[in-house]
Amino acid sequence: MSSFVYLDIGNSNTKWKFKETYFELPTSQFRLDKLPKTPKIWLSNVSREFFIDDFSNIFVVESQRKYKSLTNSYREPNLLGSDRWLAMIASYEKSNKSSFITIDIGSAVTIDVVDSSGNHQGGLIFPGLQKIRQSFNFPLSNCNNIDILGDSTQDAWSIGTLSLLVNSINLKISHLMSEFPDARIFISGGGFDEVKKFIQFPYEYQKNLVLDGLEFFVDNMG
Secondary structure, eight states, X not given: OOOOEEEEEOSSEEEEEETTEEEEEEGGGOOGGGSOOOSOEEEEEOOSXXXXXXXXXXXXXXXXXXXXXXXXXXXXXXXXXHHHHHHHHHHHHHTTTSOEEEEEESSEEEEEEEOTTSBEEEEEEEEOHHHHHTTSOOOOOSOOOXXXXXXXXXXXXXXHHHHHHHHHHHHHHHHHHHHSTTOEEEEXXXXXXXXXXXXXXXXXXXXXXXXXXXXXXXXXXX
16 A cells, blocks of 8 residues: 555645545645655646645656557647646546546546547647636526526526536537547546536546546556
């Protein structure tokens, strides 16, 4: 059992794994002193609000050109968000050499596609539900039935924004599945619960893809 800490600092939430146990806090509440003592902290940090000082035991992981036969499509590999790269690594290890699609639903929604040879075909990024709703200061309701029309501003905004997100995901995955019909689809991210009952394609939910990918990376490349 590894004595390392695997740490994923996101824009909304921070997660870490230690001795096969997962932990989570809002990034605004997280501090490094909440972590257990460890000889090494392996870190993926995509937060614009959380800055790491010079700690000798923290190793920041960036995206690379290759992991085994998984190949990053970016012309400058390190510009691919480390969270996306690590989620792809976890999906790659879980996919048994089939093509796959990795979807992370959080502050942003990211979709990445990898063929059966391990070649990253590229990806998409668009705002998550909370970011969409922040675009206008309209009131919200608890209505989440996307098959109806709202009869108040609250319902109309709540239904409309949820529909926008859900339909964007479903439509794009439908197109991708026509090109990659054998692809396994992995979904992760804190926004999954808000959309899961509207998803119209087969998928495998993996709550901690980034942390799992970070551990795979360290075990094989670190």
